[in-house]
Amino acid sequence: MSELALGPVDEIPPGEGRTFAVDGEQIAVFRLRDGTLRAIDAICPHRGGPLADGLADDSVVVCPLHGHTFDMCTGAEAGGSGLSVRSFPVSAVDGVIRITHPGQ
Amino acid sequence: MPRLVVVGNGMAGIRAIEEILARGGGDVFDITVFGDEPYGNYNRILLSNVLAGSDDPAEIYLNTLDWYSDNRIDLRAGVRVVRIDTFAHLVHANDGTSMPYDKLILATGSRSFFPPMTGLWADDKTLADGVFGFRTLDDTATMIAEAANRTKAVVIGGGLLGLEAARGLQSRGLTVDVVHAAPTLMNAQLDDLAGAILRKSVENIGISVHVEKITTEVVTEDGRLSSIVFSDGTSIECDMLVIAAGIRPNVGLAQRAGLTVERAIVTDDHMRSIDDDDVYVVGECAQHRGQVYGLVAPLFEQAKVLADHLTGTDLGSAYHGSRIATKLKVAGVDVASMGIKGPEHPDDEFVQYSEPRHGVYKTVVIRDGKLVGATLVGDVSKVSFLTQAFDTGLPLPDERVSLMFDIGTPDVAVGVSELADDAQVCNCNGVSKGALVACVRDGTTSVTGVMAKTKAGKGCGSCKELVGQVVAWAAEGAVTEDPSASWYVPGVPYDKPTLMGLIRDLQLHSVSSVFAALAPDGREDAGSKMALASLLEMMWADEFVDERDARFINDRVHANIQRDGTFSVVPQMKGGVTNVAQLRRIADVAEKYEVPMIKLTGGQRIDLLGIRKEDLPSVWADLDMPSGYAYGKSFRTVKTCVGSDFCRYGVGDSTALGIALEERYQGLASPAKMKLAVTGCPRNCAEALCKDLGVVAVDGGRWEIYVGGAAGAHIRKGDLLAIVDSAAEVMTLTGRFLQYYRENANWLERTYAFVPRVGIEKVRAVVVDDADGIAEQLDANMKKSVDAYRDPWQDGREPVTQGQFRTSLPLLPLPQVPVR
DSSP states (O other): OEEEEEEEGGGSOTTOEEEEEETTEEEEEEEOTTSOEEEEESBOTTTOOBGGGSEEOSSEEEOTTTOOEEETTTOBBTTSSOOBOOEEOEEEETTEEEEEESOO | OOEEEEEOOSHHHHHHHHHHHHTTGGGTOEEEEEESSSSOEEOGGGHHHHHHTSSOGGGGEEEOHHHHHHTTEEEEETOOEEEEETTTTEEEETTSOEEEOSEEEEOOOEEEOOOOOBTOBSSSSOBOTTEEEOSSHHHHHHHHHHHTTOSEEEEEOOSHHHHHHHHHHHHTTOEEEEEESSSSTTTTTOOHHHHHHHHHHHHHTTOEEEESOOEEEEEEETTEEEEEEETTSOEEEOSEEEEOSOEEEOOHHHHHTTOOBSSSEEEOTTSBBTTOTTEEEOGGGEEETTBOOOSHHHHHHHHHHHHHHHTTSOTTOOOOOOOOEEEEEETTEEEEEEEOSSOOSTTOEEEEEEEGGGTEEEEEEEETTEEEEEEEESOOTTHHHHHHHHHHOOOOOSSGGGGTSOOSOHHHHSOGGGSOTTOEEETTTTEEHHHHHHHHHTTOOSHHHHHHHHOTTOSSSTTHHHHHHHHHHHTTTOOOOOGGGGSSBTTBOOOHHHHHHHHHHHTOOSHHHHHHHHSGGGOOOHHHHHHHHHHHHHHHGGGOOOOGGGSOHHHHHTSEEOTTSOEEEOBOOGGGOOOHHHHHHHHHHHHHTTOSEEEEOTTSOEEEEEEOGGGHHHHHHHHOOOBOOTTSSBEEEEEEOOOTTTOSSOOSOHHHHHHHHHHHHTTOBOSSOEEEEEESSTTOTTOGGGSSEEEEEETTTEEEEEESOEESSSEEOOEEEEEESSHHHHHHHHHHHHHHHHHHSOTTOOHHHHHHHHOHHHHHHHHTSOTTSOHHHHHHHHHHHHHTOOOGGGGGTSOSSTTTTOOSOTTSOSOOSOOO
């Protein structure tokens, strides 16, 4: 487990997501309209869609390729497909995105 | 134990006994069955197969002799009941015995009807040489035996039985003529046109047909049949004659017993004789509410009611008559008929299709929105749906023609109940009928709920109707009406007109403000954002506050996302016309960015596939061409033909008009994509008839405008909206129609669904005739949108959000699609 700083929160426009490389992995970080952050795996487990490009609200993100919908807190797919992604603790500290990642 | 006596060992009598046994009647009654024929019970319907040689007589028995003994039924085969004494409760048989009964079932069936003709009979009981009825296994067996010694057969009777006899004899090597008294074959089931088409098909397989012929004499020479003579004096030579001129119920026994007999033995709704509570009647010898049935389905329904009542299982059980639907193969031709043959009331709808050359004929009769009759000859592919609609009164599609043909979506047409469990309903997401049914059985009974859980209908959407049908079928009518079905978007609980009214009244210019003001608890909904952004852009044009998080990725970066996360770039090429400079730039860009695939689109443009997201701005800058909008729910393109400048047939300058249309309406946001075409003559090289809006030049400087066409997942020819005299009028009506569609269509509802839903008459009234007085407003709204047009590829110069074109898959080696 390690905590990492990914960069300024301003890199993510409100309501959207951006992908960050963390320890050789890709993490999608979303900045909700209420200002809080969410972090999940960046790649849809279905067909590899870029989740950071998906439409999001304050609980889910919809993969832009085939519409699989993931809860950004639990990582579970909402449509009953049984798919899931990992979610990671993330927060904004002094305008910087800090993520807890289970890497080295 | 009380004794139940059944007179008649045919399909009706035995079916009644089976139903009685199923209700425990075997423990209540001693059962005795009298059968005139010296056999067990056989399937009379299959006698024509026996005659044709496709079934062996042994194969058509329904109940073996063991069945009778296993169920302790006393079968008196070959023993005929000759008298019934209803007062003494006794039946007397022709073997001199008599038997008491407590309950009696008359299932005496029918016999062949022999019309009066000179020379038909050799004596009181024996037909002349070579003459046969076609009713029993004995009739069939002797016909088969005799067919070997005969060469030329005539069948009297052009009904179902006669035609089957003709086909059977033909397959045994005889030349066959059919003689029919009425002008139309199978006139009980078919109208004149259908009969004529059937006649042609019958003649095509080599059977001669003679109609309106009354046979008056059967001529025998030296004890051998030689010909028959008609009332008009003509005659036909033959050495075999089959009489299939109808059947008559066997009612003599009932008549002599004093029971009321009209066309057959009259019964009440419990299938009892109206004269005697202990006498039940079932099958072809029963007359219920004036109807006598000669088919097997009504007989089965009667047998159930009879058994309910006789065993006391359900004394209230009542027969209300049967809806008759038959599907059969007559002389190699598929025929299905149900209900009435043609319209009977002034406001009955009658839809008729006739294609004699291919032997196809179809009609449907609709009364008060319900199917009350249908006839299909030659092509019975729609029979399962029609039968279902006829039996259960299903709601019918507005496009009546889809009752007869599979239009565009073949799967929808197959009766849902007929679909196999593993039949794929949603071809995009691979959802089978079984998966949908399982979802319903697990408790999800709304169409939207099932779609959400299974993803069925979430791809291209063309299967939504079928998904709805499967859910309705699986829920057995208990479909939960999902209130959200009428909402424009799932996250804001209003239909489109209400939503637009509120947005206007509350001056909501952004998607986030709509959620805050109108969604329950002000909650955002990811699945509603794209539709709301499109709606607001349509309504507010330049006043729309474009929050990019509410946009689908394609609209955020103005390109179409591909399976590997790269994008496709399609520059605008108005009317499909390009030039050297454009082509050179496109070639340079493709080379510079190592574009893996360059593809011509169906909309006459050039598609550069496999562009990295981060390269989009520089690709656009290098191209220096406006966006072709090949990614949005928006106005896409206008396909054109070469037009009058070069084409030697062109009657109108389609290219110029197409370019003008695209110039004016480019990029308009709409509920679903809008693809247009303009073609310069009725040869229609630009395929204008299957576009959302298509324009066809016709001679005399005029233009036809079609709307609501499609040729993708759904096939539909557009409806003619108007014929106008000038290109200027085309421009105006196009704008007005597109605006009317933008303001009134549901989200993702293409014009091919919108136009038939609203009705082309209504669309024409509003758009062309200004019946609602809103034409001016529509034109003004459209102008506001047109004026607000801005080429989105300008974003490339100055990204509107931080990291707008930043890759979302930084570590994957892109592109992954192989270079071609």
